[in-house]
Amino acid sequence: MDLSAINPAVLFASLIVAATPILLAGLGELVVEKAGVLNLGVEGMMIVGAICGFAVAVNTGSPALGFIGGALGGAALSLIFAVLTQYLLANQVATGLALTLFGLGFAALIGQGYVGIKPPLTERLSFGPLSDIPVLGTVLLRHDLMVYLALLAVAGIWYVLNRTRVGLILRAVGENHDAAHALGYKVVRIRLLAIMFGGAMAGLGGAYLSLVRVPLWTEGMTSGAGWIALALVVFASWRPGRLMLGAWLFGGITVLQLNLQAAGAKVPVEYLQMSPYVITILVLVVMSARGGRAMGAPAALGRSFHATH
Amino acid sequence: MIYGLVRPDSGRMLLRGAPYQPAKPSEARQNGVAMVFQHFSLFEALNVAENVALGMENPPPMRELAERIRAVSQEYGLPLDPAKLVGDLSAGERQRVEIIRCLLQDPKLLIMDEPTSVLTPQEVGILFQTLRQLSAEGTAILYISHKLEEIRSLCDEATILRRGKVVATCTPRDKTARELAELMVGQVLTPPAKAPKPPGPVALEVTGLSVASPNPFGTALKDVSFTLRQGEVLGIAGVAGNGQDELLLAMSGEILSPEAAVKIAGQPVGRLGPNARRALGLVAAPEERLGHAAAPDMSLTENALLSSYVRKGFLKRGFIGWGAVEEFAQGIIKAFDVRTPGSHVAARALSGGNLQKFVIGREILQEPSVIVVNQPTWGVDAAAAAAIRQALLDLAARGAAVVAISQDLDELVEISDSFAALNEGRMTRPRPAQGLTVDEIGLMMGGAHGMDVAHHHEQQGASA
Numbered sequence: 089m090d091l092s093a094i095n096p097a098v099l100f101a102s103l104i105v106a107a108t109p110i111l112l113a114g115l116g117e118l119v120v121e122k123a124g125v126l127n128l129g130v131e132g133m134m135i136v137g138a139i140c141g142f143a144v145a146v147n148t149g150s151p152a153l154g155f156i157g158g159a160l161g162g163a164a165l166s167l168i169f170a171v172l173t174q175y176l177l178a179n180q181v182a183t184g185l186a187l188t189l190f191g192l193g194f195a196a197l198i199g200q201g202y203v204g205i206k207p208p209l210t211e212r213l214s215f216g217p218l219s220d221i222p223v224l225g226t227v228l229l230r231h232d233l234m235v236y237l238a239l240l241a242v243a244g245i246w247y248v249l250n251r252t253r254v255g256l257i258l259r260a261v262g263e264n265h266d267a268a269h270a271l272g273y274k275v276v277r278i279r280l281l282a283i284m285f286g287g288a289m290a291g292l293g294g295a296y297l298s299l300v301r302v303p304l305w306t307e308g309m310t311s312g313a314g315w316i317a318l319a320l321v322v323f324a325s326w327r328p329g330r331l332m333l334g335a336w337l338f339g340g341i342t343v344l345q346l347n348l349q350a351a352g353a354k355v356p357v358e359y360l361q362m363s364p365y366v367i368t369i370l371v372l373v374v375m376s377a378r379g380g381r382a383m384g385a386p387a388a389l390g391r392s393f394h395a396t397h
Numbered sequence: 398m399i400y401g402l403v404r405p406d407s408g409r410m411l412l413r414g415a416p417y418q419p420a421k422p423s424e425a426r427q428n429g430v431a432m433v434f435q436h437f438s439l440f441e442a443l444n445v446a447e448n449v450a451l452g453m454e455n456p457p458p459m460r461e462l463a464e465r466i467r468a469v470s471q472e473y474g475l476p477l478d479p480a481k482l483v484g485d486l487s488a489g490e491r492q493r494v495e496i497i498r499c500l501l502q503d504p505k506l507l508i509m510d511e512p513t514s515v516l517t518p519q520e521v522g523i524l525f526q527t528l529r530q531l532s533a534e535g536t537a538i539l540y541i542s543h544k545l546e547e548i549r550s551l552c553d554e555a556t557i558l559r560r561g562k563v564v565a566t567c568t569p570r571d572k573t574a575r576e577l578a579e580l581m582v583g584q585v586l587t588p589p590a591k592a593p594k595p596p597g598p599v600a601l602e603v604t605g606l607s608v609a610s611p612n613p614f615g616t617a618l619k620d621v622s623f624t625l626r627q628g629e630v631l632g633i634a635g636v637a638g639n640g641q642d643e644l645l646l647a648m649s650g651e652i653l654s655p656e657a658a659v660k661i662a663g664q665p666v667g668r669l670g671p672n673a674r675r676a677l678g679l680v681a682a683p684e685e686r687l688g689h690a691a692a693p694d695m696s697l698t699e700n701a702l703l704s705s706y707v708r709k710g711f712l713k714r715g716f717i718g719w720g721a722v723e724e725f726a727q728g729i730i731k732a733f734d735v736r737t738p739g740s741h742v743a744a745r746a747l748s749g750g751n752l753q754k755f756v757i758g759r760e761i762l763q764e765p766s767v768i769v770v771n772q773p774t775w776g777v778d779a780a781a782a783a784a785i786r787q788a789l790l791d792l793a794a795r796g797a798a799v800v801a802i803s804q805d806l807d808e809l810v811e812i813s814d815s816f817a818a819l820n821e822g823r824m825t826r827p828r829p830a831q832g833l834t835v836d837e838i839g840l841m842m843g844g845a846h847g848m849d850v851a852h853h854h855e856q857q858g859a860s861a
Contacts, residue, residue: 253456260440260451267438271452272422387442 097226107339109293111238113317114331116289123282124262124388128184129169130290131314132191137162137291138298139195142305151210155295162291163284170283174276177392202305210300234296246328262386265393275393319368325384338364426454429505433495433512441484441614445494448483452498470497473527484614489520510541518839545577597627600798601767602660608652616640621824630799632813640822641802648769649681650674675707678766682756690756693745700744701726701759708763733758750777757785761792769800786812818842
């Protein structure tokens with residue numbers, strides 16, 4: 089085994105890229121869960137976003153339009169979930185699981201004509217001579233626009249949730265929907281918007297997979313990224329900053345796995361593949377051992393709201 | 398409806414002489430109508446200032462709002478720290494948050510729905526002073542309560558509602574509490590009869606019980622001790638959220654404790670679960686009717702089975718004898734006058750009072766040797782409440798020990814032989830109920846919890 093073949097700067101740079109899809113999807117799910125809704129359909133919304141983004145980008149030749157298409161695709165799929173759970177009061181867990189299965193099948197159907205095609209190249213931004221700074225330039229300043237947008241989204245979502253009235257109302261709805269309703273807030277409408285935001289973010293994450301990370305369309309190409317994003321939200325105890333660190337950690341594991349294989353390490357791939365979930369379980373155990381309040385889970389998470397008066 | 402949560406089907410409302418029909422609460426708030434809810438409309442994981450901001454139309458920036466909360470709360474003698482999490486506050490403090498939220502909007506009409514059920518008598522006194530001060534400053538107050546003495550001491554005019562209909566309008570100061578109660582219920586009330594009895598052997602003994610709460614915002618029990626003899630009724634008072642739920646759970650066996658901390662008739666049961674304790678004679682009726690005492694979507698017959706099969710022997714080699722259960726459920730319905738079309742009805746379809754009668758009846762008809770009840774008459778009409786109290790007293794007269802946890806002091810005074818209070822998870826030593834005054838009870842409950850008599854700027858000199 090030759091570990092010297094692994095260059096830490098390059099490793100870190102590819103880690104940031106690998107983390108971007110789950111970071112985007114995780115941020116969306118974080119907002120959804122803060123509004124008190126548990127949408128387990130992230131995987132389905134991601135893959136639909138992946139194929140929608142891919143198809144739009146191939147047909148228009150523009151990666152930017154592709155990303156918009158991916159976001160719209162994810163949001164459209166999440167709308168099904170929103171109508172079922174918010175208006176028809178279907179069980180959120182069952183509906184979310186169904187959404188994932190439906191999304192996987194639906195994306196495979198749309199994607200039949202797109203197998204084997206190369207998407208238009210998403211250009212990396214150039215910061216001129218800055219990108220040539222050793223280490224720092226390699227790690228931070230040679231990425232495409234989506235990487236920076238994802239990092240901006242972390243700060244933006246933190247600010248909106250904690251410092252603005254919109255965020256306060258969103259958290260209030262997720263904390264106690266009956267009280268929010270009594271104060272005159274439109275619980276269902278707020279949750280609907282949150283779910284669609286989550287769908288759009290998951291769609292963006294999916295499009296990033298098919299347009300930048302891989303870049304190709306294959307059936308089932310998200311291969312569990314949506315589940316990692318869900319685990320990430322719990323791992324981050326519903327905080328955007330921690331979510332970013334978690335995405336880097338989980339993204340890092342994926343990259344390390346490839347690098348170790350290339351370096352000829354004798355670690356079975358399966359151990360690395362299951363490690364994000366094992367870590368999440370460990371974090372859950374540690375957090376609940378410290379008492380429920382440290383977890384920071386929204387109190388109304390997963391509960392259906394029906395206005396009784 | 399006045400607050401805009403429900404639209405009227407017919408009729409009209411006038412506010413200051415003008416027609417008034419708010420479509421939503423924010424419209425009501427713009428018209429100067431503010432409301433303090435019976436069940437708190439607060440968010441436990443948010444801090445005081447955020448909670449206040451959520452109830453306002455155009456809240457100022459957080460820092461400014463925190464300053465105003467501090468100022469207003471001092472002015473009305475309701476001290477509050479705007480940065481504290483609401484989940485960490487006592488019930489009395491939470492109510493202050495609600496009141497401050499209303500006061501910050503300069504209301505012309507303040508609606509209060511059962512505001513005192515969570516306060517000690519001292520806190521009630523201070524609240525009333527605040528309300529009188531507000532009304533002197535020109536705020537109209539609509540005060541909804543079933544506590545008649547409060548209405549008599551506070552209100553200028555009372556309207557009595559029975560099943561959604563106005564049945565009378567009167568000046569409460571000219572009526573006795575009795576007359577008001579009879580107007581409310583529509584029938585003549587008989588206070589429960591207590592027969593004097595000699596104390597029997599010890600039925601329940603609790604020594605040095607300390608347990609953590611299973612609820613993240615709950616209160617841990619700290620070193621609770623008492624003994625209860627057969628035929629004795631122990632009344633436990635306390636403001637909501639001071640360990641009542643935890644005490645009931647620790648008695649029923651839902652929270653386990655050290656072996657010797659709880660003894661039924663001398664036998665240590667601290668490590669035993671609910672069914673083992675039922676077999677030894679201890680039954681419990683928790684406060685939360687739907688979801689704790691009864692499974693909402695199961696029929697009354699099925700609910701009757703759930704807590705009684707151990708003592709009534711409804712199981713034969715693992716099979717249920719439904720005929721006998723059905724008979725038992727019918728018996729409860731008859732004995733406790735539960736108004737329901739039949740025992741096949743789902744528990745959630747019953748009104749709160751009827752379900753409460755069913756739940757209490759289910760436990761009492763098992764002829765336990767110890768019964769623990771929490772808020773036995775919460776949300777129950779006066780006639781049914783009297784029936785439940787009488788049933789508890791009758792059970793005690795037959796030799797059972799009764800632990801009654803309640804926030805209704807009048808109720809406790811009526812049924813208890815001895816009396817104790819819970820305050821922040823600690824329990825006072827039980828004292829004979831005879832001769833206790835409301836003031837003494839209030840002090841046992843923890844006095845005014847740091848509340849201060851309203852000192853408005855004009856009155857500052859007088860109160861200092």
